[in-house]
Amino acid sequence: MAASLIELLDAKAFADCDVDAPNLHLVVSVDGPHQLRPHFGLPKSQINPELCRSCDRCLPECRFEAITVVEDVYTIDPFACEGCGLCEELCPAGAISSVPTQTGTLALATDGRRVFSTAVLAMGQGNSGQLVWSVKKRLSEAIAESPPPLAIIDGSPGIGCPVMSSLSGIDLLLVVAEPSVAGLSDLKRLLDVAIGMEVPVAACVNKADVNPEQTEAVQRLCDSWGIPLIAKIPFDPAVPAAINAGRTLAEDPGPAGLAIRKIGAEIAQLLELRPMEASESSGQHG
Template identity: 35%
Template structure:
């Protein structure tokens, strides 16, 4: 069983559309996981049935029992997150600022502060239109701990892939280089980087690849909208060569990306505009590489 993570550093490069197309090609051989829990979109193309839905609890938030509070102020003194304030002569916790460290509850002399488990979202296991299963999630509004939810989605996908004896786990990662990305990379066998030939695309590709290198995961790269700036496309190719990243393909700008999306379809189900062949080539290359790992 091989784990493939698709990331991009920069948002809006086509990462999710490409992952969905790859999921279509992988079909029944893969379990699919959407680890971009902060702005999860992949389900819009996969017709999930949300068959199993579970609440996800992670971390805690402090709450003060007003009746028993003696207003000594110790809690406010120790809080490093400015989460406790005095409103109308009473101490209150701002749940958005509270990081759930539990320090206030520990120092409260009258034990009037307790920690509540925090519901940070939901995760789902769905059957999807490609005849396989998908694990996905929805992070609660303004929730912390997206890294933990990513880890949960990944672990559930791993377990499913084992049970169902699947060859691949295909993961849509999140943008950036922070905690959710780190979470989605851990344990991966291969990373697909999706970039675009713009100053931002290159800048973000380099940063996210530095992160991938720390995990010693082999990587391939897809250059999307490659005709937008041929000079920048060329510099990306040179960078890939220098860093020993496999070039998995260059796709020219194609309106089919948004057109198929508006119909809830992957690119592979849309009329052939040339992109589908390119994506098929990328998938074949990826499979070849995975066979040698």
């Protein structure tokens, strides 16, 4: 969805904030060098074996069971360590220090015409909210000189901190709902968060004809919140086919392409697109 809208609305700036599983780069590309930058989270503790006197002051106090001792040699498991720094405070020998941990990698690409900011979380790392924030910051820095009229952000799923980071500072949230009991329950949770953050919302339903009854339920939910449901996208085999070909649906003649063009037009109208900074986020859901 985000990729199609980038083409349709000719967005000059876009970002993939689904840092857990980024995939916008598979369907939209910006020719140009990727500037990579490591992203560091909270430093984690490390024991210098040369200085450690094996006094066992640290081990019993670690709540994360990150410290192990084998034959009097103390070590810290970096996956288990939360980086609280207590062991460091307690160590009488000064043997424990904090080392930076890379929790992800940011990438920024620009071809002089378009800017694309994305990132991937290092395996098994938390803290993705902060990484999402950095993805958006890099995008806004890159376009600070001459802000384009529209920036599109492919949002993070769920309702946790990455979503909140995706939503902060945006002008419109486009929610993509699935017509199923699960999709409806996800939608309710997301709307709760978005309304709490005072983000203007528009919605669409994907694969609407798979379950007309649930699509109707999505419609009722949107009506009760006063949220415009701007399109019902039918199931269309052209969608997976386009993804596999690395294409968007912006120009697809099929029913899904038609619905997506309608969404593009509605969004342009909602944002009253004109040469000023505006942004929009697509919350991919379910």
